[in-house]
Amino acid sequence: xxxxxxxxxFSALLAVAIGVGLTGTLLDRTALMHTGILGxxxxxxxxxxxxxxxxxxxxxxxxxAAYQAGYRLGLQHVTLGLLDPPPSGGTVVPLRPEIxxxxxxxxx
Numbered sequence: 001x002x003x004x005x006x007x008x009x010f011s012a013l014l015a016v017a018i019g020v021g022l023t024g025t026l027l028d029r030t031a032l033m034h035t036g037i038l039g040x041x042x043x044x045x046x047x048x049x050x051x052x053x054x055x056x057x058x059x060x061x062x063x064x065a066a067y068q069a070g071y072r073l074g075l076q077h078v079t080l081g082l083l084d085p086p087p088s089g090g091t092v093v094p095l096r097p098e099i100x101x102x103x104x105x106x107x108x
Contacts, residue, residue, distance in 0.1 A: 003057070006050040014043035 001009075021036020023029075 003050060003054045007047070007054075010043050010046040010050060014040060014047065017043050 017036050017039025019036070021033055021040060024032030024034070024036050
């Protein structure tokens with residue numbers, strides 16, 4: 001069952017359960033009130049689980065899209081020659097400049 005159908009089902013169940021619980025409260029019918037409470041708890045739990053499932057599906061789709069976009073960008077850089085080493089005689093600009101260290105420690 002799709003997430004949209006589950007959200008619709010649990011939302012309708014929640015509305016009906018709240019209505020049954022309120023009716024039981026107003027008419028002073030304990031069994032009807034308890035049925036409404038049980039239905040409300042069930043529907044709320046279903047809504048939370050369905051929403052979490054939908055969120056995880058979106059996160060997976062976004063992660064896949066980001067990976068594919070990065071892969072395509074890498075391929076484009078290779079195609080343009082941006083990832084090749086510079087020709088001899090060219091200057092290389094390091095991404096991280098060397099930080100001078102006061103002294104090097106050696107193993108004893």
